[in-house]
Amino acid sequence: MKYQALYRKYRPKNFDEVSGQKTTIKILKNSIKNKKIAHAYLFYGPRGTGKTSIAKIFSRAVNCLENNNGIQCEKCNNCLLSNEKECVDIIEIDAASNNGVDEIRDLKSKINFVPSELKYKVYIIDEVHMLSIGAFNALLKTLEEPPEHIIFILATTEFNKVPTTIVSRCQTFEFMKINENDIEEKIKEISIKEQIKIEHEAIEEIAKYSNGGLRDAIGLLEKAIAYSEDEINVNTIKEISGNISNKELENFLTIFENKNIELILKKINEFYNSGVDLIKLVNDLIEHEKNIIVNQKQYDTNKCLIIKKLDELVNNMKKSENPKIIFEVTLLNMMLDSEIENNNKNITEKKEQTEEIKKVNSEQKQNIKNNLKEIRVSNTLCNPEKQIIIDIRAKWNELKNLAFDTEYGNLARLLSSDIVPVAASKQNIILTSKLVGLSEQINNDIYKVDKIFEKIFENKYKVICLSENEWNQYIKMYKQDKNSFKYTEEHDILKNEKTSLREKARELFEEI
């Protein structure tokens, strides 16, 4: 027999075999029982949750002549016919593979023919959001006056992309993620039927990994079967799913808590090189920290702060073209941030010392940084020149030329992908960043940014980066009173920003 992928082999054949989606199934069964069939249904929700499966089941159940409580009998003439691959009255159109104009046109021309064999002709249009505008319009016409014997079942993972004119003509059903227990049960059931030995913990890991999608869960099981010679264990699942074990996560967090900059950058590189999805890694760290808080049952402000920062980090990474750099820079900053105190009990002397230095320096440093920001913004806005900012924007892409520079590469990439220049004078430039916290990170390296600008734009600029919020505040001030911005000479003390730790971080960061 031809090999069949497991997820196909175990496609549910009737409503009772479906996991979850209880409300949807109840309504569909009742409509069959009460003979109140709508002309168009729209199924939407995440992938692998049963939309296509239920569409197929419904199209057969609704045609069964001896239907019992919504479950087709599998014996009547219609059930036998609808089980055939060549059944002409159940038509599946995959809008993802063709944009459907021809199919829909074809459909329109045939639509008034009565079903050849069954009670209802059912059109299943999968990934309906992919239809072209032309196809949507054609579909809309048929939905406006659907013939008695026709049922449309539209399915999509992207509800928002389906025109409201279509949605409003359909009975809609939201498909939910399938809960972990149900997924575990299904995986167990399939393992037994396939006579596969699998640890319970491995089943749990599959359920956790698949995030509510049964198709992904079954896919992972299939991969694990191909991979293991003996019983499938939890480590195999972690390995093939690219997941990081709890032990590794703990190890990583210890390095983080010990503020070992060198090691943390090395670890990140190791993860990165072995193909770990860094965004997923941060999500795992959040989950791990959260579990610790829950288990401790006490409010841990430090951990909560870390979670909050990691959460911002995930959002920033998703928006960035350089998630790895954002990850590294943010983690280093968190390690150097005196707000996040170290809770580790066995504090070494060396670390006490650095904590001490940090406490003394942090206030002073913040003042210096704020000062510098004010001065540079002021110096830009007291004499802004439109042409300069236009010229800078025109050459912005050239930042990419520095992308692989050992000294400036990281910063240049950050600048070119996530930063926008908004104002400039002859000697100053203001940048803004949409990403939370990124402007501060840039400012931590602002003298280096100055150098980058000197290289690219061939002029000695003093640069400063603002968050969008800060920039909006300044615009407001500017509109109220331009003259409040005065020119001030930058003093040399500003360059005495000495933090041994931060310096060290920089050096290391550039080495890697």
Ligand SMILES: Nc1ncnc2c1ncn2[C@@H]1O[C@H](COP(=O)(O)OP(=O)(O)O)[C@@H](O)[C@H]1O
């Ligand atoms: N709710 C579910 N109950 C049982 N199996 C499911 C369910 N959802 C998905 N599956 C499994 O995943 C496979 C793909 O599901 P499918 O119905 O095509 O998902 P969707 O159309 O929502 O992406 C099915 O063949 C089945 O093996």
Ligand SMILES: [Mg+2]
């Ligand atoms: Mg589908």
Ligand SMILES: [Zn+2]
């Ligand atoms: Zn039947």
